[in-house]
Amino acid sequence: MPPVSSVTVSESNGLTFLDVDNALATARISLFGGHILSYVPKSDDKERLWVSPHAYLNGERPIRGGIPVCWPWFSDDHGREKGALPSHGFLRTQVWKLIDSKDDDSGTTIELSPSFTRADGFENECNVSMVIKVGNTMDISLITENTGVAPFEFNCALHTYFHVDHIQHTLISGIEGQYKDKLDNWALKATPTPYAITGETDRIHLAPIKTADIEVDGNAFTQVVSEGNDSLVVWNPWQSAASISDMDPFGYKHMLCVETSLTQGKTLAPSECHTLKQTIVPR
Template identity: 30%
Template sequence: MEVKLIKQLAPELALYHYNDIPVLALKHAVGTAKISLQGAQLISWIPAHTEQDVVWLSEIEPFNKGEAIRGGIPICYPWFGKTGTPSHGYARLQLWQLVSYDIQADVVYLNFLLETENAESVAHIEMTFSEEFHLEFTNYCIEQEPQLALHTYFNVGDISQSEIQQLPTTTFNVLTQQQETVPPTRVVNEYVECIYPANERNVIVDTINQRTIEILHENASEIVMWNPWHNETSAMSEEGHNTMICIETARISERLAEKPVGLTIRVK
């Protein structure tokens, strides 16, 4: 992969090209992060108090313009799944603008805007980096009643030795197309794609990396959990599923209105 510095925006913030895609790189006292302007997609976040990345990114990701990036937090909007074309919406394939940033001693704010060709605002994202990470998504297309999923890929040392805790006890299993009763704590050792009714908080116990990842959902209607296991998935190696789990903050059945949808991640 070719990495080229394009512009130094501030001492802590620079813009690079990763092959065809512009990527912001943050190096700050609170930690480091990388955000692709294609999709306003967080692809790396390492808080200052941790060693491992919190989000997972495919080691074979080609960073080709116009192709979905496998990992981080893709923004599935204005639809989820195969409701339209392209799958999971166009927002993750389009360039967003970095419209403002505020770098303080103990916190960093980055603001991104998606516009139409006529410069009409479609959606806004604010990312906040401190000891925790917060993403707030605001939809401006009220008439269309779009859907949203913050399709977060979490990085774990070994998925078979990790637990996902504090899940709801009912879920729609996409693979069987059935509603099921499930335990609140799950260990993933097979292909899983489940849509849960939203609760406020989930926890990933990452045993190998000796950490817990707390996930807070704000104004979500569903939580989606996904791991493809050995099933062939674009831009993912045969072993890629061993170190990731997707826990998604979503608005699928209840469409987006004016109230923002938020995601907060804390690592302990």
């Protein structure tokens, strides 16, 4: 169906993009991966998302930056040998479809769905959709519905790369409790206070944290509100970015991943629906 007037469709290098421009904000979405690439509220005209300057924007591989969609597993937690199945699942490398769009005084709402939800590693009957609201905030809802006759378990995440002016001038607040440290054999550790990023960081915070704030130079910049999650992931590759082929060696200085996540296994009964939602709130 044709999109509403606030949405322009464009193509580049074989990919299709939806560009949103309304009275409140602009945004860019790639249909490859159902991948949000930009969100700029007009209240301050500052980009909230970070995309690697070396990101592949031609469909050859997942896009580095923005908001990748992880589903139906997170990382390599698929029950097989690492590398046997695609990391973070198979939704971020397929072309999504525009199902619906609408405008109102609060912004622009876009509904997308992937081409398929059954593949090697996940053979269950379900529907998946993503609803994106672009306004004074950006709301992203990843919806999974069990349309089969048997329950199934899945994980998922909105793997958001937030833009920061400089990681060494950035703090996170609102996160408490323990986390699993991937870089230290999954050791359980206490969340630091104040929460600064001072080196390579890959942590799964084991609580349904609802609100986290990203502060830059002592000022609130972006608030991350999560619903339907059982964890929050914080990631920055630091100088390991130099070994990532689609990332600038110094790109780590300007990004911080705070990911609204299900990482502990969610069982969905027949006819049951689950929504993982992240709201990006400019400050």
